[in-house]
Amino acid sequence: MSFSYITQALATRRAEGLFRQRVLVEHACASRITIAGEQYLNFASNDYLGLATKLDATQLVSIEAGSRSSALVTGYLSVHQQLERQLCGALGYEAALLFPSGFAANTSTLKALFTSGEKQFSAAVFQDKLNHASLIDGGLAGNAKFVRFNHNDLNHLRSRLEKTKANNKLIVTEGVFSMDGDTAPIVEISKLAQSHSSWLMVDDAHAFGVIGENGLGTVDTGIRPEILVVTFGKAMGCQGAAVLASRQVIEYLVQFNREFVYTTALSPIMASVALHQLNRLLLATEPRDKLSRNIAYFKKLISATKLSTIPSDTAIQPLVFGTSENVIAAQNKLKQKGIWVGAIRPPTVPQNTARLRITITAEHSTQDIEYLVSALVEVS
CATH class of the missing domain: 3.90.1150.10 (Aspartate Aminotransferase, domain 1)
Incomplete structure (x- = not known):
């Protein structure tokens, strides 16, 4: 049957x-x-x-229910741009890209980074064993060699990096681990990444808004990973997510991130709520x-x-x-x-x-x- x-x-x-x-x-x-x-x-x-409380609609920039299409057709509106710029200003990045959820942001970004038709493409992604399912799924979906390292174990990560022959290396970790509640040694991981010509990607879902002197999560450690993911559904109390990176990386994702290209853009009213909540968060x-x-x-x-x-x-x-x-x-x-x-x-x-x-x-x-x-x- x-x-x-x-x-x-x-x-x-x-x-x-x-x-x-x-x-x-x-x-x-x-x-x-x-x-x-x-x-x-x-x-x-x-x-x-x-x-995550009730809001007065008069406080919102937009109360339009839908964006009507994907961001690459007619769905990218001024409220989306305002939200991206606010995030970049707060966190010190050149550009940002919005997603409907942190899961979508993580999975699709990793898949896009490691889906290449180049014949000389050689890549490895190094992930903490306690990383969120969205990060694991994204790492497994791409063409990079998938390498796990013991939770927050710098020596194990170092040995993994020393053994790889990949030209393109990405270390992926969480700022605060969602099931154990502990934090990643971001400063030390960043130093390892630099010494091995690797990029660093951090999912700050449970850190953004609550960790650090100014509540900026990983950025408050003095480290700006090449790729930073922040979600809006935790401390911000709404819905959605953003990937922050250099302008070149964001442009690459605009070309090759299938989740972004083929999904209706984040609802304007939700983007407006996120913009309002971001301002509240920064002052909280x-x-x-x-x-x-x-x-x-x-x-x-x-x-x-x-x-x-x-x-x-x-x-x-x-x-x-x-x-x-x-x-x-x-x-x-x-x-x-x-x-x-x-x-x-x-x-x-x-x-x-x-x-x-x-x-x-x-x-x-x-x-x-x-x-x-x-x-x-x-x-x-």
Whole structure:
């Protein structure tokens, strides 16, 4: 029977405790969420600064619903250009390109960079083993040799670079790793890249807006990777993404990035929302300070218990439970106590590292954090 494997694949997922289901959210903010008529403390949000709130349409540059075509036909509008210029000005890049999501930006950019008809083309892409699925998929889709290095292991990366014979080398990492919450040693990786004539690409999805003195993520380390990806769906609290690079690289992507060439341009109203949110983000000093205090307070309370999170100084604080069964049981117990936390299982994370992915936001109160920690102690 055609496609009979679908039934078997679903049955296997259920049997392994890995079956995924969508959850219908009735209302949500950075610190509260309502599901099936029940309100919970929300510790599963990427709205780190609490900016994903209702907006007054009069604050937006455009409220046009659609761009009507791809950016290379008639879909590239002034609001898109304004957003690109604002991003370039804030982050110090020559040019930018907009995408509907971070996944689309990452995957399509890597594929485009390593799809070449040149006979002398020789390339290798070096990726951290904990990189996001979009980066992995993009690296595998191109013609470059795909090389993995151990997570944040500079010596392993160095040995990989020393062994390659590729002419075109790209190191790819995340600014903040989405499942472990730790940061990449960007300065050291950049030095390695320079010493081996390699380019550096950083996905700053979970760093942009919250990491660094000015909340600029990787750029606040003093490093500007050849390619920087920022997404709008985390700290910016809206939707979309941008790739920032030199003017020449962006022009190359305009020619060869199939996702960009053949997709209807980002909706003008969404670009307008992103422009508005970017301006809010750049001025969000107080929420960033509050977020830092909340993270420090959570870590202080956790350190006084027998619980141990994966070492992280960011808003992402993972607590490993091992098996999928264990983490689902803990998640359900937390729900009974009025707390919503994401349970992350394989294949998103490695086997036997299923975890509660706790995310702290600027909107949480000290009482919220105290209640969370006391509940974690009870369910662990």
